[in-house]
Amino acid sequence: xxxxxTVTSDVPQGSVLGPALFNIFVGNMDSGIECTLSKFADDTSxxxxxxxxxxxxxxxRDLDRLERWARANRLKFNKAKCxxxxxxxxxxxxxxRLGREWIENSLEEKDLGVLADEKLNMSWQCVxxxxxxxxxxxxxxxxxxxxxxxxxxxxxxxxxxxxxxxCIQLWGPQYKRGIELLERVQRRAMxxxxxxxxxxxx
Numbered sequence: 001x002x003x004x005x006t007v008t009s010d011v012p013q014g015s016v017l018g019p020a021l022f023n024i025f026v027g028n029m030d031s032g033i034e035c036t037l038s039k040f041a042d043d044t045s046x047x048x049x050x051x052x053x054x055x056x057x058x059x060x061r062d063l064d065r066l067e068r069w070a071r072a073n074r075l076k077f078n079k080a081k082c083x084x085x086x087x088x089x090x091x092x093x094x095x096x097r098l099g100r101e102w103i104e105n106s107l108e109e110k111d112l113g114v115l116a117d118e119k120l121n122m123s124w125q126c127v128x129x130x131x132x133x134x135x136x137x138x139x140x141x142x143x144x145x146x147x148x149x150x151x152x153x154x155x156x157x158x159x160x161x162x163x164x165x166x167c168i169q170l171w172g173p174q175y176k177r178g179i180e181l182l183e184r185v186q187r188r189a190m191x192x193x194x195x196x197x198x199x200x201x202x
Contacts, residue, residue, distance in 0.1 A: 019041075022042070025073070025075075026039060026075075028069075029044070029066070029069055031069075032065055033046075033062050033065060033066075034048075034058045034061065034062055035047060035048030035058055035059055035062050036048065037062070040112060043111070043112070044066075044077075045111065046059065046062055046063065046066070048062070050091065050092060050094060056092070056094045059094075059096060060096055060097070063096055063097065063098050063103075066098070067098055067099045077098060079098055079099070079101050079103070082098055082103050082104075083103065083104055083105070083106040083109055084096055084103050084104070084105050084106065085105075085106050085108070085109045085116075085118060086105065086118050087118055087119075087120060088118075089119075091118070093105065108124065112167070113166060113167065114166075114167050114170055114171050115128060116171075122170075122171035122172075122173070122174065122178070123173075123175065123177070123178055125171040126171070126173050126177075126178035126181050126182060127181065129163050129164055129166070129182065130164075130181045130182060130184070130185050132163040133160050133163040133164050133185045134185060134188065136159045136160050136163065137156075137160055137185070137188055137189055137192070140152070140155050140156070140159065140160075140192065141192060147192060147193060147194040148193070148194060149193050149194075149196075152189070152192050152193045153193070156189045156192075160185070160189060164182055164185065164186075
């Protein structure tokens, strides 16, 4: 005989159909869009060239289309998170609105984990990647007592390298300062291995 008991704690689980249904739901969002619309999960980016007034008007028309689509489908954009990143040296930096609200301009934005500024300078991305990798190295140093190569190398490959190589094709360091910053992380990782503490390389 089984007895029912009250569950006092649990881990809520979403439906496996949820992401698929959401993709179907937003599938027609780009209908009639003139500029480039990029969708990833629940993030949406609209890009366009604004070297002419027609380019500016095209972006505003697309924003109006997106707002109408959202109203028709009873889906609201989080306007507090909407930002405009003006890219280019001679960008006229027009203002845009979504619905009745003006969209705030931003000097830098993080998209899918990659930080870029208005000059597409990736120096800060190098700094962030090095900081995350150094945090993980600190955890390995404090939490692992055995410093053999067989222990440290797999840990660094699995836990440290992903931070240094995430989207590296996009933000790969362009300046010597960024390259040295990432190489410093690698040298620190090498020093964790017993017998290689004093090893230096160019």
